[in-house]
Amino acid sequence: MPLLSLLDRWPLWRQLTRGGDGTGPEAYSARTEALQPRTDGAKVARSVCPYCAVGCGQRILHKKGRVVAVEGDPESPINAGKLCPKGAATFELLTHSHRLEKVLYRAPKAAQWREMPLEEAMDRVVERLWESRKRTFEEKDEQGRRLGRTTAVAHLGGATLDNEENYLIRKLFTGGLGLVAVSNQART
Amino acid sequence: MPGLGTTLGRGGATTALPDLARANCVLIQGSSMAEAHPVGFRFVVQAKERGAFIIHVDPRYSRTSALADLWIPLRAGSDLVLLGALIRQVIQRQREGRLAMVEYLRCYTNASFLVLEDFQGPEELDGLFSGWDPESGAYDASTWAYQRGEDGEPLRDETLEDPQCVLRVMERHFARYTPERVERACGVPPKSFHRLAEALLANSTPERTSAFCYAVGWTHHSKGVQVIRAAAILQLLLGNIGRPGGGILALRGHASIQGSTDIPTLFDILPGYLPSPEAVEGEDTVASYVARHGRRGGWWCHMEAYLVSLMKAWYGEAASAENDWGFGWLPRRDRDHSHLAYFLEMLDGGLEGLFVMGQNPAVGGQNAKLERRALGRLKWMVVRDLVEIETASFWKDSPEVLSGELAPEDIETEVFLFPAAAHAEKAGTFTQTMRWLQWREKAVDPPGEARSELWFIHQLAKRLIARAKESEDPRDEALRALDWWYPELPDGEPDPESVLAEINGYRVSPQPKSEEVEKAAAVHPRGGSQLAGFAELAADGSTACGCWIYSGVFGPDGVNRGARRQARGPLGQGWGWAWPADRRILYNRASARPDGSPWSEEKALVWWSEEDGWTGEDVPDFPAGKAPQTPALVGSEGLAAHRGSDPFLMQDEGVARLFVPQGLKDGPLPTHYEPLESPVSNPLYREQGESPLAQRAERELNPWAEPQDPRYPHVLTTYRLTEHHTAGGMSRFLRQLVHLQPELFAELPEELAEELGVEAGGWVTVRTPRGAIEARALPSRRMQPLKVDGRWIYQVALPFHWGQGGLSRGDVVNDLIPIAFEPNVRIHEAKALLCAVEAGRRE
Numbered sequence A: 001m002p003l004l005s006l007l008d009r010w011p012l013w014r015q016l017t018r019g020g021d022g023t024g025p026e027a028y029s030a031r032t033e034a035l036q037p038r039t040d041g042a043k044v045a046r047s048v049c050p051y052c053a054v055g056c057g058q059r060i061l062h063k064k065g066r067v068v069a070v071e072g073d074p075e076s077p078i079n080a081g082k083l084c085p086k087g088a089a090t091f092e093l094l095t096h097s098h099r100l101e102k103v104l105y106r107a108p109k110a111a112q113w114r115e116m117p118l119e120e121a122m123d124r125v126v127e128r129l130w131e132s133r134k135r136t137f138e139e140k141d142e143q144g145r146r147l148g149r150t151t152a153v154a155h156l157g158g159a160t161l162d163n164e165e166n167y168l169i170r171k172l173f174t175g176g177l178g179l180v181a182v183s184n185q186a187r188t
Numbered sequence B: 001m002p003g004l005g006t007t008l009g010r011g012g013a014t015t016a017l018p019d020l021a022r023a024n025c026v027l028i029q030g031s032s033m034a035e036a037h038p039v040g041f042r043f044v045v046q047a048k049e050r051g052a053f054i055i056h057v058d059p060r061y062s063r064t065s066a067l068a069d070l071w072i073p074l075r076a077g078s079d080l081v082l083l084g085a086l087i088r089q090v091i092q093r094q095r096e097g098r099l100a101m102v103e104y105l106r107c108y109t110n111a112s113f114l115v116l117e118d119f120q121g122p123e124e125l126d127g128l129f130s131g132w133d134p135e136s137g138a139y140d141a142s143t144w145a146y147q148r149g150e151d152g153e154p155l156r157d158e159t160l161e162d163p164q165c166v167l168r169v170m171e172r173h174f175a176r177y178t179p180e181r182v183e184r185a186c187g188v189p190p191k192s193f194h195r196l197a198e199a200l201l202a203n204s205t206p207e208r209t210s211a212f213c214y215a216v217g218w219t220h221h222s223k224g225v226q227v228i229r230a231a232a233i234l235q236l237l238l239g240n241i242g243r244p245g246g247g248i249l250a251l252r253g254h255a256s257i258q259g260s261t262d263i264p265t266l267f268d269i270l271p272g273y274l275p276s277p278e279a280v281e282g283e284d285t286v287a288s289y290v291a292r293h294g295r296r297g298g299w300w301c302h303m304e305a306y307l308v309s310l311m312k313a314w315y316g317e318a319a320s321a322e323n324d325w326g327f328g329w330l331p332r333r334d335r336d337h338s339h340l341a342y343f344l345e346m347l348d349g350g351l352e353g354l355f356v357m358g359q360n361p362a363v364g365g366q367n368a369k370l371e372r373r374a375l376g377r378l379k380w381m382v383v384r385d386l387v388e389i390e391t392a393s394f395w396k397d398s399p400e401v402l403s404g405e406l407a408p409e410d411i412e413t414e415v416f417l418f419p420a421a422a423h424a425e426k427a428g429t430f431t432q433t434m435r436w437l438q439w440r441e442k443a444v445d446p447p448g449e450a451r452s453e454l455w456f457i458h459q460l461a462k463r464l465i466a467r468a469k470e471s472e473d474p475r476d477e478a479l480r481a482l483d484w485w486y487p488e489l490p491d492g493e494p495d496p497e498s499v500l501a502e503i504n505g506y507r508v509s510p511q512p513k514s515e516e517v518e519k520a521a522a523v524h525p526r527g528g529s530q531l532a533g534f535a536e537l538a539a540d541g542s543t544a545c546g547c548w549i550y551s552g553v554f555g556p557d558g559v560n561r562g563a564r565r566q567a568r569g570p571l572g573q574g575w576g577w578a579w580p581a582d583r584r585i586l587y588n589r590a591s592a593r594p595d596g597s598p599w600s601e602e603k604a605l606v607w608w609s610e611e612d613g614w615t616g617e618d619v620p621d622f623p624a625g626k627a628p629q630t631p632a633l634v635g636s637e638g639l640a641a642h643r644g645s646d647p648f649l650m651q652d653e654g655v656a657r658l659f660v661p662q663g664l665k666d667g668p669l670p671t672h673y674e675p676l677e678s679p680v681s682n683p684l685y686r687e688q689g690e691s692p693l694a695q696r697a698e699r700e701l702n703p704w705a706e707p708q709d710p711r712y713p714h715v716l717t718t719y720r721l722t723e724h725h726t727a728g729g730m731s732r733f734l735r736q737l738v739h740l741q742p743e744l745f746a747e748l749p750e751e752l753a754e755e756l757g758v759e760a761g762g763w764v765t766v767r768t769p770r771g772a773i774e775a776r777a778l779p780s781r782r783m784q785p786l787k788v789d790g791r792w793i794y795q796v797a798l799p800f801h802w803g804q805g806g807l808s809r810g811d812v813v814n815d816l817i818p819i820a821f822e823p824n825v826r827i828h829e830a831k832a833l834l835c836a837v838e839a840g841r842r843e
Helices: A003-008 A011-018 A030-034 A090-095 A118-136 A163-177 B002-008 B017-022 B042-049 B063-067 B079-095 B102-108 B166-173 B179-186 B190-202 B224-237 B286-293 B299-318 B324-329 B339-347 B368-375 B390-397 B453-470 B474-481 B496-504 B515-523 B735-740 B750-756
Strands: A043-048 A057-063 A066-072 A103-106 A114-116 A138-140 A146-149 A153-156 B025-029 B053-057 B070-072 B210-214 B248-250 B353-357 B380-385 B414-419 B428-431 B436-440 B565-568 B573-575 B606-609 B613-616 B714-719 B745-749 B763-768 B771-780 B786-788 B791-793 B795-799 B833-839
Touching: A003 A011, A043 B436, A066 A090, A103 A118, A103 B390, A114 A118, A118 A153, A118 B353, A118 B380, A118 B414, A118 B453, A146 B324, A153 A163, A153 B339, A163 B299, A163 B428, A163 B453, A163 B474, A163 B496, B002 B224, B017 B042, B017 B210, B025 B042, B025 B190, B042 B053, B042 B063, B053 B063, B053 B190, B070 B190, B079 B166, B079 B179, B079 B190, B079 B224, B102 B224, B179 B190, B179 B786, B210 B224, B224 B248, B286 B299, B286 B324, B299 B324, B299 B474, B324 B474, B339 B368, B368 B390, B380 B390, B390 B414, B428 B496, B453 B474, B745 B750, B745 B763, B750 B771, B750 B833
Parallel strands: A153 B353, B025 B053, B025 B210, B053 B070, B210 B248, B353 B380, B380 B414, B714 B795, B745 B771
Antiparallel strands: A043 A057, A057 A066, A103 A114, A103 B414, A138 A146, B428 B436, B565 B573, B606 B613, B714 B833, B745 B795, B763 B771, B763 B833, B786 B791
């Protein structure tokens, strides 16, 4: 390789011979040339901010099964691309290291968690629920009016969940199991 | 939301955030919108840039106040006095013949309806309404009723002069809500009050509109529903509901909180605001249920179709006319089964198991200490969340365990903590604060063994139904009958669009299909038979629908309207879908005069044209072809009982209710009562300090201050920061947010800090009868001392996001809050309490 061409790959040389302040193309190295935005080639999922109820549109950019960025949706008539500090932290919300990835189990009186396989945990929960319901089911009240329920198993939460999720919770818990003590954050 | 529901017909915000930009005046009260809903606040800023007058009424000067034209500090818990005085002022204007929107008032509200002569109010009865029974501690509401003619129709006086007409009854009711009383009760000088009243009156005319925004600063009170009622009444008197740039916007704090009341994970309603059946006589069949809850007049005449369609959606073929559509399988309620009520039962040992999905009561619950104690009385608990929240770990790091008061071996509760999928890891709809459903696409799989609630419930259901099918126990009949048909995706999740299709509703026996519909059917499980809207629902078992108000979101064309992303116009049509029927401004018939023409060119929204019927910028919230001159058919059902000029189609009367004859436990008109912990006796009704129906939970762990307790001289209120979210599970674990708001602090007046000898950044201890917490002091002029009932009162404000978990730890502010119950919705009182403040850290 001729010396001149080798030298020309050196950003300092390019800057000395062609001018510039070292912040423009004269400073590019081969690595710089090869750099791409991390969102390059990412797919976009149209989403909605999970924090308050304003309902800002979000674009979740993802590549190879991993979220690479979260942006405000510029087309949303609600937020026109803007996000507040919480919404702007959504990428961290999705990817931070405190996210749980395993079921944790605490036995009665235990001082520690232990991990439990998902399937085993599901089976155990079904067992507890089935037994508690059976033990506490009320067919009728003192006056003989139908109750068909248990008040000894309760549910809490829903305002952060999807409509489809709340629907299935209610269909199974109220419609199937007879749970009446179902509540969430919205009591106003 | 019965405050809006009983007054206007539906329990939801009447307008849309972008519409605020068209307001000429915006009143924000009971909310710091710029901080808690910052992106929504941009429309208020747009309104201001177009010349609107912005008012913020709040105990605390915040970024909302900074951008307002007028900030009015008031004593927390006194909002109803101020609103009542505004109502009085507007009625006075009508009396003088100078009220701009008097035709609206006369035609679109029950102002002209005559009330029974037997009705008496707090003016006559020292703060109570007629029908009070001190024995049972409840009202008999039979005198809260209209006078009726021989045909059964309410009598009216359109001149609004009859002393028994609602407007004149209200005039007497609010007579004592004078500017002088406002000064005494709220600490608001008459000058500020008059500026506020003038701004609202000047901007509520045919050419101008005013909008109201509120949040939990109005609702978390022992009379919260009546505060909202007062606001709705005021907006009706001013003629602002249903008009562009008008209305009432309820600002809500969780991504799908509106959705979770529409499809309620709540004990007292079924999807679409159908009451949950009670264990009472005459509610054991569909027919008797409908006779009790349905209405002849107005849209609720269709209740039976909605209930039967819900039963068909839940029980499928197992629901038939022969078994009364399976109505007997629904469990019956016989008391308050809401969060705080069943936590008290839990504390008393009455519960075995609890599922917690996306809520953190160990930090966010009221009297959180009591709630943590209650969790320790359970046999088992399932918590599903993104992180190890305090509710899951209370047995090892609650303040009680850390202080040595309790040890893990004292706590029997078995805990399953399941990792949950986040919003980008599952598809589904949220319904946000202005009733818009927006579909989220799934971006990536959740990490590890994290799963969605949809997966969890589906997998639970499959196991439970299989067990029920093995048993012949009659108690498992409902479980065996459940129609659990959802196609399963490879990861074991039910197809969320199939659930949305069921929510939308479908024809049980599909009609002959068009080619287009056939194509949709191939793609979507219920595609070919989905309904276009709730008008198609029937009571004969031919339709199934999971939530009638959502019908139309996913119609026979197979288009998921929640996923639409082509916004057009100022109301964002084409982006998502708003219930009902994609109407963005509710009651928009009222944006036209009774004769169908717009009130003014500037404020035209929906109007009548002889060629096209009702037309305009929004989907009419009215029958499209019903002419303005259409008379009401006396004695007929549904909308035929309404005139062509009656805009409030959910109501029997077709008009909005200033006076609510039925549906509220604590009175037909809003009345000011003091908070359950108050520094003053009621400046309006000396005989009746607090709401006669509000309840204190009586438990050793839930002690109360005495009236005007000298040990707790200051007013305490709580609020949210921009950088944190509710009980912190989605914010205290994030570096970015913790950097911005690293520590719990207490905002207090400079005068109080000086008295205590505390400087900014020093420690203070805030104490209530429930407990004590420590926080960094933030003395500032943002919290001004107020002169109330002859003495100076200091107010202290605490953000409530902290707990033991996460990257930033702090005391649990909600340990200070008592458990109390508002009579209608059982909400607690967190926004106005008493406290003491001491310098230094707690012991």
